[in-house]
Amino acid sequence: MGKSVTTVSRALNDYDDVSADTKALIRHVAEEMGYTPNILAQRLRKRRADTIGLILPTFGPRFSDPFFSEFIAGIGNQAAELGFDLLVSTRPPGDKEMLAYQANIRGQRVDGFILVRTRRRDARIAYMLEAGFPFVAFGRTENHQAFPFVDEDGEYGMRMIVRHLTQEGHGRLAFIAAPDDLMFAHHRLQGFRAGLREAGIPIEEALVVQGDLSEKGGYEQARRLLDRPSPPTAIAACNDLMALGAISAARERGLVVGRDIAITGFDDIPMAEHSSPPLTTVHQPIYQIGQMVCQMLVGLLQGGEIEQDHIILKPSLVIRQSSIAEPR
Amino acid sequence: MGKSVTTVSRALNDYDDVSADTKALIRHVAEEMGYTPNILAQRLRKRRADTIGLILPTFGPRFSDPFFSEFIAGIGNQAAELGFDLLVSTRPPGDKEMLAYQANIRGQRVDGFILVRTRRRDARIAYMLEAGFPFVAFGRTENHQAFPFVDEDGEYGMRMIVRHLTQEGHGRLAFIAAPDDLMFAHHRLQGFRAGLREAGIPIEEALVVQGDLSEKGGYEQARRLLDRPSPPTAIAACNDLMALGAISAARERGLVVGRDIAITGFDDIPMAEHSSPPLTTVHQPIYQIGQMVCQMLVGLLQGGEIEQDHIILKPSLVIRQSSIAEPR
DNA sequence: CTTGACTTCCAAAACGTTTTGGTCTATAGT
């Protein structure tokens, strides 16, 4: 059409050394012939992948924690909004996981990472900090390293649960914990202990068991608890999925959940509202957290600095029928 | 180190016009200095994005169908295995959705697409077929267009459900359908009708209602059904999520699910096994389907042709307590 | 000694953009 590539590029990017007429013309022609800049070439030239990485730590192949899918949606939609791609993979925690991070960073496949499920001493975080690679975590670490994160106050949330249960008159509380290496599990367990301390109830270590965060794990651990000579009157689970498994175990024993035994979760996944009975749990706005984390990372990538980089959200207690004797 | 870029490139890619010694040397040095080829440059040069696109059709912002997360995991892990990235976004069905497909295709951001939730007359498929862009669908279309797909035999699955319910003695069956524009919903509804026909039971149109595939939708539609002057004795839902919502509604009415009313789902999400009561449903190996779809697409991209490109899987009936009067 | 074949290597082009550092023309200022 008689314009140089330079001019076309500058016209489409709205530089001001292209006349209004030419811009209009170029845009029109581009539109007409369905031209879209090749994104790979752009990225190569700009040395930015415009891509955010997210590697989900998963144990088995069955990755179906509804908690994660909502989180991904939050990140993904926000990223699209800001002109970034979201690259998702899953790896079981361990060596392969670290290699995946390294490969993505060294090959400049992503500009920054979002980390989930932080661990007490997290190799991923240590690596990124040392490499100076941009990232934002959902969760903290044990030794308070300095990096941008968003986290829920899981300790507080679980204390609220315990307070609620003791107010309902429960004195023998059990806890289905999760691998303590995971920071969120650690916080929630601490919250459980703190809550009992506040209520002046001595903690019974045999009633603290550990599950794997799945319904199945919750089911199995709840059975163990119910099989004890003097079973608990209330079971708090570290997450909703395990709580649902626990409900299943209790019902199998012929117990009416809510009346004969109280069971609580944590996360408030959509299913919690519609389980039988509806589940008492702790709500956190996971979709919004995904958005926030993504925004923070993009801010970091574009501006270099962000104002608020240590955010801890107070979750809220949601009381439903699974923990109260009298409906209504 | 004294070797040309050409030689380095050819050494790392294991071409046979590089001596074994040189290869070893180059590899060693590369390893030592932590060199990884810039993937963006590779892609630009090869004119392939090595990326598979997946755009999830979602209604609200809350995207948490466990069904999808497992499907994503199947695709993502398989893609990683084959050296491809997976680019995930979500869009509500409609114009914006088509634009997202077009932008990704024209900007050569992805080499191929995986389509989910096919519709009866699917604009996305029409577009891709016309553009000659590689894709594999999970699901068919109404008019049997020629394109590679994997699908479940939903019609068969639902017939099995109906057969099971009638064998259990139910005569008044309700169905919570989903938007009939969605092929899988359409097939399942057809299966329901066919099942009743087989059993010689006349269909009662008022007992066929439509939900939105969420627990909430199932809950609301079930309430409507139970409010009728002569309510059904069995409710088959188009998917597990709605079935769980229906269970919730039935329990709220004081009904014992399994004894007073039978409720069934479809999908066999992990939760189905641990709901209260456990849900009778139809199982399909969704993780494996994700893997298959991904493999097919990569085969298409690399080989050009694939042997099996129309795969219909027979799902299997899973009978649990939600549909049988006597446990055991 | 020459020729051809084979091995090993590499310079340059290409992928499609953005950025740099101009050039050219017209207008205004002196």
Added chain:
DNA sequence: ACTATAGACCAAAACGTTTTGGAAGTCAAG
């Protein structure tokens, strides 16, 4: 009439690879 200044445009370099089409060097055969 000459010189700045500003506006509109563009050629060439650069991003980091892979591919193409040789160029040397070595060896064996003639």
